[in-house]
Amino acid sequence: xxxxxxxxxxxxxxxxxxxxxxxxxxxxxxxxxxxxxxxxxxxxxxxxxxxxxxxxxxxxxxxxxxxxxxxxxxxxxxxxxxxxxxxxxxxxxxxxxxxxxxxxxxxxxxxxxxxxxxxxxxxxxxxxxxxxxx
Numbered sequence: 241x242x243x244x245x246x247x248x249x250x251x252x253x254x255x256x257x258x259x260x261x262x263x264x265x266x267x268x269x270x271x272x273x274x275x276x277x278x279x280x281x282x283x284x285x286x287x288x289x290x291x292x293x294x295x296x297x298x299x300x301x302x303x304x305x306x307x308x309x310x311x312x313x314x315x316x317x318x319x320x321x322x323x324x325x326x327x328x329x330x331x332x333x334x335x336x337x338x339x340x341x342x343x344x345x346x347x348x349x350x351x352x353x354x355x356x357x358x359x360x361x362x363x364x365x366x367x368x369x370x371x372x373x374x
Contacts, residue, residue: 248283248290249314251354252297256280258353263292266331266350267316267358268324286316297354313349313357321346321362321370337372346370 253259263269263284269292272285284292318324328335328350336349346367348360362370 248293250293251356253294253354254297255353256294256296259294262352266328266333313359315359315361318360318362321367344368
């Protein structure tokens with residue numbers, strides 16, 4: 241049984257609203273439908289997929305499992321590199337750029353309010369020709 245796609249990752253957010261705003265305002269995702277759990281949180285959608293689930297870090301109703309803190313980063317494919325950079329700058333988000341020329345990828349790394357590294361991979365000629373201002 242092969243895997244088909246990543247469904248979601250769950251973040252125990254120190255500031256639920258700030259983390260929601262980062263994924264929606266900076267990354268352009270949308271809050272969507274979520275089951276009526278007994279604890280607060282958000283499901284953040286990318287298209288039709290609720291790929292980011294948020295809960296409060298101090299939520300007593302959700303037991304923290306041991307060993308769940310080893311994720312280095314999560315990655316998304318992106319489009320419109322110039323638009324993304326302009327939007328991230330408007331929110332004063334620090335960015336680190338990296339080119340993977342062999343694969344035609346321009347990577348941008350940012351961190352959400354909880355310190356989770358988010359990798360955005362931009363492909364195509366526009367991304368390869370993009371040079372960040374120094």
